[in-house]
Amino acid sequence: MSARALAIQVLARVRATDAYLNVVLDTMLSESPLKDPRDAALVTELAYGATRRQLALDYAIARFADRKLDSMEDRVLAALRVGAYQLFHTRVPARAAVAETVQALKDLGIARAAGFVNAILRKLAELPGPPLPQEGDVAEYLSIRESHPRWLVERWIRHFGRERAEAMLVADNQTPPIVVRVNTTKVTRDSLLAQLREVGLEVQPTTVSPVGIILPSLGRLEDVYGYSEGLWQVQDEAAQLVGVYAAFPETARVLDACAAPGGKACHLAEAHEVVAADLHANKLPKIESEAKRLGLQGRLHAVAHDATQPLPAELGEFHAVLVDAPCSGLGTLRRHPELRYRRKEEDIGRLASLQRRVLENCQEGVPPGGLLVYAVCTTEPQEGQDQVDMFLRSHPEWTAEPPVLQGVKLPQSQAWLRTLPGPEGWDGFFAARLRKLY
Numbered sequence: 001m002s003a004r005a006l007a008i009q010v011l012a013r014v015r016a017t018d019a020y021l022n023v024v025l026d027t028m029l030s031e032s033p034l035k036d037p038r039d040a041a042l043v044t045e046l047a048y049g050a051t052r053r054q055l056a057l058d059y060a061i062a063r064f065a066d067r068k069l070d071s072m073e074d075r076v077l078a079a080l081r082v083g084a085y086q087l088f089h090t091r092v093p094a095r096a097a098v099a100e101t102v103q104a105l106k107d108l109g110i111a112r113a114a115g116f117v118n119a120i121l122r123k124l125a126e127l128p129g130p131p132l133p134q135e136g137d138v139a140e141y142l143s144i145r146e147s148h149p150r151w152l153v154e155r156w157i158r159h160f161g162r163e164r165a166e167a168m169l170v171a172d173n174q175t176p177p178i179v180v181r182v183n184t185t186k187v188t189r190d191s192l193l194a195q196l197r198e199v200g201l202e203v204q205p206t207t208v209s210p211v212g213i214i215l216p217s218l219g220r221l222e223d224v225y226g227y228s229e230g231l232w233q234v235q236d237e238a239a240q241l242v243g244v245y246a247a248f249p250e251t252a253r254v255l256d257a258c259a260a261p262g263g264k265a266c267h268l269a270e271a272h273e274v275v276a277a278d279l280h281a282n283k284l285p286k287i288e289s290e291a292k293r294l295g296l297q298g299r300l301h302a303v304a305h306d307a308t309q310p311l312p313a314e315l316g317e318f319h320a321v322l323v324d325a326p327c328s329g330l331g332t333l334r335r336h337p338e339l340r341y342r343r344k345e346e347d348i349g350r351l352a353s354l355q356r357r358v359l360e361n362c363q364e365g366v367p368p369g370g371l372l373v374y375a376v377c378t379t380e381p382q383e384g385q386d387q388v389d390m391f392l393r394s395h396p397e398w399t400a401e402p403p404v405l406q407g408v409k410l411p412q413s414q415a416w417l418r419t420l421p422g423p424e425g426w427d428g429f430f431a432a433r434l435r436k437l438y
Contacts, residue, residue: 001032003039004082004104007046011078014051014338021051021338037219050078050085052173052337055147057084060131064123076113079105083121084130094125138162142169151345152330159381164422168379171421172333172340178215179206180232181240181263183294185270187231189213199225207424209240210408230294235263238331238419238426239377242324243267245410245417245431246373247403252319257307257362262287264324264375269300275315277305307358311365320371323362325355327376327383331428334421352382359391363398366436371401375417375431384430385416392434401435 001009006028013024025047034040050057058069061080069077079101086097098121102114135141139157143150146169156165182189189211196203196213201224206212213232218224226232243264248254252272256265259276260283268274269291276287281304291300305312307323328348333340359374366372374391376383392398400415411419417431 001034002100002104002107003034003042004046004101005107006032006034007043007050007082008075008078008101008104008108010043010047011050011081012074015074015078018342020336021047022336040219045090046082046085048175048337049089050081052334053085053089053147054081054337054341055149056130056132056144057081057088057147059133059144060084060088060124060127061120063131064120073110073113075105075108075110076117079110079113079117080120083117084124087121087124088130098122098125142166146170146173148172148333148340149343152340152343155345156379159379160420164420167422168420168428171423171425172337174334175217176236176334176427177425178218178221179235179237179240180213180215181209181235181267182211182213183231183233183270183296184211185295186229192226192231195231196225201225206237206240208408208410209237209244211244212237212240228293233263233266233290233294235267236332236335236427238429239263240267241410241417241419242322242373242375242429242431244405244408245403245433246320246322246371247405247433248272248320248371248373252371253317255311255315255318255321255362255365256324257305257321257358258324258326259287259302260284262290264322265300265302266291266294266296268322269294269296272299272320274300275318276300276302277307277315278302279304279306308354308361310361317367318365318370319367321362321366321373323359323372323374325358325374325376325383327351327355327378328380329377330379331377331419331421335427348380348382352387355383355387356390359387363391363395363436368397368436368438370436372398372434372436373431374434375429377427377429379420379428384418385413385432388416388432388434397438398434398436401433403433 010025010028014021083101086092102118133140139150139153143153182192202216204214254268254272254274256276259265260278265274265276284302287302291297329339402415419426419429421428
């Protein structure tokens with residue numbers, strides 16, 4: 001199967017099943033291995049690129065299609081998006097982009113649609129660039145240009161102003177760097193940087209996180225030096241900062257109440273005994289497997305538990321709790337571009353209610369003098385600062401207590417950790433560190 005045919009299959013399956021793009025892509029690359037590593041890179045670029053630019057591509061395709069896009073068969077629409085993405089966003093010659101995309105459709109057994117796809121792609125190839133609406137309607141213009149739903153564009157402009165909102169939209173369409181967190185139980189960051197450079201990798205330290213390293217674009221991460229030895233774990237710099245910001249005392253026994261996929265639980269387990277709890281029992285083996293790879297299995301215990309319910313007494317007492325709450329995920333759209341088209345504005349209020357239940361329940365399990373860190377990977381104040389402000393107003397026994405850190409200057413807004421997508425290269429996160437006074 002050609003790279004373009006596989007990319008079409010990936011996009012079609014994501015559309016048909018509402019699965020995560022990264023999961024479908026990884027699965028299909030393993031099921032249909034390509035001979036040339038460059039082909040795997042092309043599949044990845046086409047799948048992610050066409051998803052990130054989907055609204056703009058659809059806006060262009062709709063100009064020449066004689067039927068509604070929603071009525072098209074999954075693989076036909078995927079082929080149009082893959083072809084249009086190559087025309088507008090890659091250096092592939094227009095003639096090759098059209099011909100090879102149409103051939104891929106034929107290879108997939110959909111020759112009946114080849115003429116339809118060929119005609120539209122040839123018309124798109126004649127355009128000087130992707131068509132866009134008039135700039136007079138700022139939200140509509142940015143929505144199409146940067147392929148984010150209009151409601152989200154309007155919300156970001158309202159919360160952050162046009163300039164920052166536009167920077168966030170642009171950042172969401174960039175390929176995120178590969179960032180790993182050093183396993184400090186085995187190696188220092190300086191030592192691992194030196195070791196990675198010795199094996200020929202161009203790596204650099206993260207700008208704020210004291211334990212992060214940025215890797216170059218690579219193939220299978222499992223083949224990179226240090227993976228099998230458990231020297232590092234993949235984790236975005238903003239997510240690393242949550243563990244740094246938590247600054248739990250070394251003697252603290254810690255509960256990670258919503259632990260999957262386990263990056264923060266493993267980070268905390270480098271210095272603490274951690275109980276990693278999650279509602280979904282099927283996600284626990286992966287957390288345990290990562291802890292074992294990192295040599296942290298003696299410090300991390302995974303259990304199935306619904307954080308909206310009281311903590312089982314048999315789990316014992318915790319000195320500190322991390323509530324990495326279920327959220328809209330709107331701070332991670334560059335990594336999960338399909339999410340921007342699935343989220344609805346009403347989801348934010350629904351998730352805020354769920355977060356409130358989780359926070360209320362978890363705070364009950366913290367003894368006087370203990371700490372709780374509430375974190376979400378979203379840009380939305382309703383899920384972040386507003387949530388914590390409401391909690392503190394109704395709980396006078398709690399207070400905000402930002403950490404005192406030596407040699408690390410975190411991106412903070414008042415007492416809170418706050419990162420946004422943008423030129424800084426981060427995902428969007430919010431975290432609040434709270435102390436129970438009595």
